[in-house]
Amino acid sequence: MFQDFILVGDRPISIQVKEYVKRLIIKGALQADQKLPSTREMSGLLKVGRNTVISAYEGLEDDGFTYTISGKGCYVASKVNHLALDNGGASWQIDWKERMNEYAISAVELDLMKQGIRAPKGTISFTSIAPDEQLFDLSDVRRAFMDRMAIEGQVLLNYGYAKGYKPLIDYLMHYMENKGVDISGKDMLITSGFTEGFDMVLSALRPSTRRGAAICENPTHHTALKNLKLQGFEITGIPMDRDGIHVERLENILQTNSFDVAYLMPSYHNPTGIVMSPEKRISVMKLMMRYQIPVIEDGFNEELRYSGAHVAPLIATAGQGNGVIYIGSFSKVLFPGLRVGWVLGDRTLIDSLESIKRSRTIHTSTIDQSILYQYLLNGNFDKYIKKARTEYKRKYELTKACCEKHIPEAQLSGDGGLHVFLTFPSDVNTHQLLEACTEQGVIFTPGDRFFIQKGEGINTLRLGFSRVTDENIEQGIQIIGKQVREFLKS
Known part of the structure; x- marks a missing residue:
């Protein structure tokens, strides 16, 4: 015994010793009322200092795993004796797959991360549209954290409010007002990113007596499609033009069908990168107002x-109207690790969402909210976004030029953001293209996963360039282009 103790570098040694002995007690290797080796003996056995063992033994007693008899030593406490069900030695097993409901099964089936490509190290990957962490201004984030902790650190470490951290709400309300939003009659809820906000809104608007009906752009954000399906909505997709959703098709659909909600992403749409024109925004909003369809706007x-x-x-564009629910986040611009988003909408809706939030997660991390607030308050966002725009614009233009040079067979869309979208001739299957490119050390995201119906978009793909070096952008796109020509030849 005590021969398998291995030190790891980053943790205090006394804690490692305490946890090691605790595991032996829990597993039953050390029995109730058994005397532990003296601190001097244990020091020799584990090859650590005696003071370290003394500290570990004190910690074990504080945690209730041992007791001390004066002049005799340290003993294992009887109440933590190894327990096991008396069932003839057989372990208790449940077939959890059989217990999973339709929601859980669907969540697994729709989980793209579990179905993602496992590429070897060195692969040029265009699959991510996360921001480039090399642009993160860590000193400003550190300063924001220290500033806020100095002001109200003890408060921030306690429970927060379901609705959110009020200084951040006030800041973001003003931020949205500066975008031209009329905030009269509206309120805001802070969430743990876009996805939580979207899921809560859907759960509040989902009909209780039938399947819901939703309308959206086609293609669209896969996470949104996943949540719509999990919440039981039937989804109708409207194709897109170069400047956004096809308004005539939208109107035709609205004339013959009723919908509970519309989900739209007007700016730097995922996956196409298209920005809906101002004229189309007005036309779309007029249609939604005429047919009384609530709009969930994704500020992606x-x-x-x-x-x-x-x-x-x-x-x-809705003015004082309350038909639009805006869900925002800085995750694709600032720091995804700070899981902070917001829902801006009618006060009555936000009041209900606050109660849903409280019943699910109590509140979004107050520390995360406060760091973001102080970072914004310190004026760092404007400085960062200027730097980020410059770098991402350069990468966008490089990616666009490389696609035009090396993949002239594809039609490219995308007005900005962190990705471009390519559409090939109908006989190009991008899943087969991906297999060929993977062998050459390049991966991307096939576009069909963003479409509503199976089999749609099989000739499309998304290229995320935000975290790819200039050299790899050109090399990777050149490889894709070569494989496309090989594919078309065959």
Whole structure:
């Protein structure tokens, strides 16, 4: 015994010794009322200092795993004796797959991360559309954390409010007002990113007596499709033009079908990268108002405007109307690790969402909210977004030029953001293309996973360039182009 103790570098040694002995006690290797080796003996057995063992033994007693008899030593406490069910030695087994309901099974089937490509090290990967961590200004984030902790650290470490951290809510309300949003009659809920906010809104709007009906752009954000399906919505997709959703097709569908909700991503749409034109935004909002369909607006990548004038979000075009629910996040621009997003909408809706939030997760991390608030308050966001826009615009233009040079067979869409979308001739299957490219050390995201119906978009793909070096952008796109030509030949 005591021969399998291995030190790891980063943790205090006394804690490692305490946890090692605790595991032996829990497993039953050390029995109730058994005397532990003296601190001097244990020091020799584990090859650590005697003071370290003394500290570990004190910790074990504090945790209730041992007791001390004065002048005799340290003993294992009887109440932590190894327990086992008396069932003839057989372990208790449940077939959890049989217990899973339809929701859980569907969640697994729709989980792209579990179905993702396991590429070897050195592969050029265009699959990510996360921000480049090399752009993160860590000193400013560290300063924001220290500033806020100095002001109210003890408060931040306690429970927060379901609705969110009020200073951040006030800041973001003003931020949205600066986008042209009329905030009268509206309120805000802070969430743990876009996905939680979207899921809560859907759960609040889902009909209770029938399947819900949703309308959206086709293709669209896969996570949104996944949550719509998990919440039981039937989804109708409207194809897109170069400047956004096809308005005529949308109107035709609305004339013959009723919908509970519309989900739209007007700026730097995922996956196409298209920015809906101001004219189309007005036309779409008029249709939604005429047919009384609530709109969930996804503010995805709205800040990554590379050229042209600011385009107001849909919620701004609604004026004092309350038909638009805006879900925002800085995850694709700032720091995804800070799981902070927000839902802006009618006060009555937000009041209900607050109660849903409280029943699910109590509140979003107050520390995360406060760090983001202080970072924004310190004026760091404007400085960061200027730097990020410059770098991502350069990478966008490089990616676009490489696609035009090496993959002329594809039609490219994308006005900015962190990705471009390629559409090939109908006889190109991008899953087969991916297999060929993977063998050459390049991977990307096939586009069909963003479409509503199976078999749609099989000739499309998304290229995320935000975390790819310039050299790998050109090399990877050149390899894709070569494989496309090989594919077309065959």
